[in-house]
Amino acid sequence: MTRYLVRRTITAALVVLIVMTFLALVVHVIPGNIVTTLLGAHASPALIRQANAQMGLDHSIPMQVVLFIGHAFEGNLGTDWVTHRPVTSLIFTALPETVVLAFSGMFLAVLIGLPLGVIAAVRPGGLLDKTIGVVSVSLITMPSYVSGLLLILIFGVKLRLLPVIGSGTPGNPIDDLAHLVLPAVALAIAWIGYLARLTRSNMLEVLTANYVRTVRAFGVRKGKIFYKYALRNAAAPVVAVLGVGLGNLLGGAIFIEVIFSRPGLGTLLYSSIETRNYPVVQGCVLVIALMLICANFLADISYRLIDRRIQFGRTAAAT
Amino acid sequence: MATVSTLGIEDLEAPPSRKASAASGLMAILRSPGGLIGSAITLGFVVVAVFAPLIAPYSYSQIDLTHILQGPSAAHLLGTDQLGRDLLSRLIFGTRIEAIVAFPAVGAALVVGLVLGLLGGYVGGIVDNVVVLLMDSVQSFPAVVLALALLALVGQSLRNLVIVIALAFMPNYARVSRALVLSVKENQFIQAERVLGAGRLRIMLRHLTPNIVAPLFILMAMDIPSAIATEAGLSFLGLGVRPPAPSWGSILADGFDYIYQAPWAVLFASLALAVTTVGFMLLGEALRDTLDPRLRGVAGWRA
Numbered sequence: 154m155t156r157y158l159v160r161r162t163i164t165a166a167l168v169v170l171i172v173m174t175f176l177a178l179v180v181h182v183i184p185g186n187i188v189t190t191l192l193g194a195h196a197s198p199a200l201i202r203q204a205n206a207q208m209g210l211d212h213s214i215p216m217q218v219v220l221f222i223g224h225a226f227e228g229n230l231g232t233d234w235v236t237h238r239p240v241t242s243l244i245f246t247a248l249p250e251t252v253v254l255a256f257s258g259m260f261l262a263v264l265i266g267l268p269l270g271v272i273a274a275v276r277p278g279g280l281l282d283k284t285i286g287v288v289s290v291s292l293i294t295m296p297s298y299v300s301g302l303l304l305i306l307i308f309g310v311k312l313r314l315l316p317v318i319g320s321g322t323p324g325n326p327i328d329d330l331a332h333l334v335l336p337a338v339a340l341a342i343a344w345i346g347y348l349a350r351l352t353r354s355n356m357l358e359v360l361t362a363n364y365v366r367t368v369r370a371f372g373v374r375k376g377k378i379f380y381k382y383a384l385r386n387a388a389a390p391v392v393a394v395l396g397v398g399l400g401n402l403l404g405g406a407i408f409i410e411v412i413f414s415r416p417g418l419g420t421l422l423y424s425s426i427e428t429r430n431y432p433v434v435q436g437c438v439l440v441i442a443l444m445l446i447c448a449n450f451l452a453d454i455s456y457r458l459i460d461r462r463i464q465f466g467r468t469a470a471a472t
Numbered sequence: 473m474a475t476v477s478t479l480g481i482e483d484l485e486a487p488p489s490r491k492a493s494a495a496s497g498l499m500a501i502l503r504s505p506g507g508l509i510g511s512a513i514t515l516g517f518v519v520v521a522v523f524a525p526l527i528a529p530y531s532y533s534q535i536d537l538t539h540i541l542q543g544p545s546a547a548h549l550l551g552t553d554q555l556g557r558d559l560l561s562r563l564i565f566g567t568r569i570e571a572i573v574a575f576p577a578v579g580a581a582l583v584v585g586l587v588l589g590l591l592g593g594y595v596g597g598i599v600d601n602v603v604v605l606l607m608d609s610v611q612s613f614p615a616v617v618l619a620l621a622l623l624a625l626v627g628q629s630l631r632n633l634v635i636v637i638a639l640a641f642m643p644n645y646a647r648v649s650r651a652l653v654l655s656v657k658e659n660q661f662i663q664a665e666r667v668l669g670a671g672r673l674r675i676m677l678r679h680l681t682p683n684i685v686a687p688l689f690i691l692m693a694m695d696i697p698s699a700i701a702t703e704a705g706l707s708f709l710g711l712g713v714r715p716p717a718p719s720w721g722s723i724l725a726d727g728f729d730y731i732y733q734a735p736w737a738v739l740f741a742s743l744a745l746a747v748t749t750v751g752f753m754l755l756g757e758a759l760r761d762t763l764d765p766r767l768r769g770v771a772g773w774r775a
Contacts, residue, residue: 164608171609179625290506294749296701298708299742302728306735404614408705412728422617423709426624438621442612449612 158454165450170222172442176435177221181214191234191429207232208432230436235428240436243421248440250320250417254409255402257333258340259395266345267391270352271384277357285349292346297405301339301412308335320415336413340405344398351394355387362386389456396452400445500762507758513751520564521571530558532565533716541734551736553726559737562718563744569719570748573630573712574699577637578692584638585645586688590676592646593653603650607643615640615698616705623711633712637702641695645688652684690763694756697749704745720745 188204189196196204205211208231209220224230230240266289273285309317321329359365360383368382369375407419414420418437425433501507520527529549536556543551550559592603610618619636626632656662657680665675700720706712707721708728715722720741727737 164605167605168608168612171605172612175609179621290754291746291750294697294701294753295746296705296749298705298724299745302724302731302738303742306731306738310731310735400612400614404616407616407620408708411709422620426620426711429624431625434621434624438613438617441614441617445614446612 154457157457161450161453165446168446169443172446173222173225173439174218176439177218178214179435180208180210180431191431225439230439231432233433234430240432243433244418244436244440247416247418247421250415251403251406251410251419254333254336254340254415254417255399255406257337258344258402258406259398261337261341262344262348263391263395265341266348267352267388269345269349271356271379271387273349273353274356274360275379282353285353289346289349292342293350295343295346296408297340297343298408298412300342301336301409304335304339305412318414320417332413332415336409336415339412340402340409343405344402347398348391348394351391352387355390356383359383359387393452393456396448396456399448403441403444497762501755501758504758504761506754507762510751510754510756510758513747514755517567517748517751518571521567524565524568528558528561528564530561532562532718533557534561541730543734543736550740551734553723553734553737554730557716559723559740562723563720563740566718566720566723566741566744567748569713569717570700570703573633573637573703574696577634577703578641578695578699580634580638581641581695582645582688582692585642585647586649586681586685588642588646589649589651589684590653590680593650594657594672594676594680600650603646607646610639611643613640615702619702619706620709620711623706628711628714630713630717633703633706637699640702641699644695645691648691649684649688652687653680656680656683686763690756690760693759694753696756697752700752701745701749 188201188208188210192200192204202211209217212220228241230244232239233243269285269289273282276282305317308315315335316328316332317335319332321332356379360378365378365382368378373382403418406417407422409415410417410419411423418441422434422437422441425431425437502511534557536552538556539548539552540554540556541552542548542556545551548558548560550563553559553562588603588607592600613621615637618640622636622639623632626636662675662679665679670679703712704719704721704724707719708725709721710725712721713719723737723741724745727734727741731738
């Protein structure tokens with residue numbers, strides 16, 4: 154375990170460094186010079202020099218990478234091109250909103266998807282199983298923005314039941330919650346389908362295992378076998394999936410935040426792309442990538458802790 | 473058939489005599505309800521994309537300001553948008569946009585991923601470490617975020633859209649082909665080739681590639697709906713194709729602006745996306761189940 158931990162930590166650290174290098178260099182991908190693109194062809198040389206200095210572009214390219222990484226570790230992601238506020242403070246105001254949204258979505262998905270999978274596994278091939286199967290296939294492929302738009306159409310435009318704009322008035326938890334419902338459901342929909350299918354197939358696999366047969370031979374009731382012995386092992390892979398799924402969820406959250414006009418990392422990224430506010434774009438993308446790297450790291454490790462049968466050091470690749 | 477298993481790759485369920493297996497495989501796919509529905513939807517999508525100008529009742533950019541934001545009628549089966557353009561025609565031409573972005577993007581992802589996987593898996597050593605690390609790094613960005621940020625930098629165009637989506641989808645192909653190479657390269661026929669003096673390049677292209685390409689095609693079938701969803705999502709955010717080109721995403725975005733006056737656009741464009749993605753996924757799953765059940769868990773939905 155220790156060896157695996159060390160190796161996994163080193164890879165994660167290397168990935169962080171590569172990601173940072175990439176983000177530091179990415180401004181050079183732009184055709185032409187980024188500063189003249191931003192300021193226009195007629196900007197005075199003094200202004201251009203000042204802008205170059207502000208974005209750290211007056212250093213040599215390797216130095217830019219080193220400085221970017223160094224500053225990032227100090228928690229300094231540069232300054233907003235438009236408002237001149239530090240990017241870090243912008244991100245830390247937005248981040249909690251996105252985290253709340255992502256976790257509510259994940260929570261709903263587990264809350265609904267897991268039981269659906271278990272119910273489907275009770276009588277494989279039965280009517281209930283088939284219905285849940287069809288529903289989950291249709292849900293899985295639903296892009297988050299389609300779910301979001303359809304929910305707005307039904308609950309906001311037709312029924313006018315729930316608010317569809319913003320994140321509620323500050324200091325009013327009930328209003329906050331009302332504003333959170335539709336976005337969280339929109340984010341959860343694809344995952345409900347996915348988790349239902351995953352849980353179903355895991356349950357069916359576990360139920361054929363020897364230990365379940367043994368427990369059954371001892372005369373334990375079917376319900377107890379199901380919930381006490383099978384479900385625990387069937388739920389383990391869900392942990393790993395949720396870790397990997399965070400990226401997927403964060404990607405979806407961008408659309409959801411934009412559609413529902415909620416403040417958050419997604420809206421910040423989107424609006425900074427629209428205004429070509431590159432330091433903010435860099436910062437947002439970096440924070441999202443860091444969250445994903447952490448989540449994958451934790452998922453890999455906890456997966457191995459929950460299910461001891463997985464050999465340490467063996468990569469869970471396609472083989 | 474028997475020769476395949478003596479080579480020690482029975483677990484790959486390599487295609488036996490090709491023609492016979494193609495026919496029986498197709499039958500197997502069409503026999504399952506999911507496969508049948510999936511094939512029908514996919515076929516429909518391709519036909520509509522190819523014959524769009526013949527099927528569409530109007531042009532996708534024909535503006536008629538006297539008939540804006542109308543509901544479905546005999547003249548406009550699905551209604552019109554805020555410029556009076558026929559929604560049905562725009563959706564039909566949109567099929568084309570989705571197809572010319574999604575197919576090349578996923579195809580390019582497969583080719584580049586395959587090359588990297590071959591290099592990593594067969595050459596090994598430091599090359600392998602570099603490939604794995606790079607793929608890990610690319611995958612630490614959600615596909616949409618990576619595509620969004622890059623498009624903002626390089627500027628939006630159809631070509632850039634394809635490149636960016638290909639880049640975001642490529643790591644999965646590199647991973648899977650690398651893993652397959654690792655298992656196939658231990659076979660005796662590869663070692664025999666090497667003893668006979670075949671070079672690395674020849675072994676990779678003539679012997680490894682044909683043996684690992686089938687699972688990659690299945691992966692491709694399952695990635696096409698994700699690529700379509702990614703394209704439509706980027707266009708929805710205004711970073712995909714430029715107007716008046718009718719991507720399903722831009723139709724959704726236009727419809728969203730007028731959702732209270734004319735909810736039809738959002739409804740129909742959503743349906744088009746939902747039906748298409750479900751269709752491709754059902755076909756992909758049927759393909760996987762008949763050709764290579766081992767891929768369960770590797771090939772799956774993401775976007």
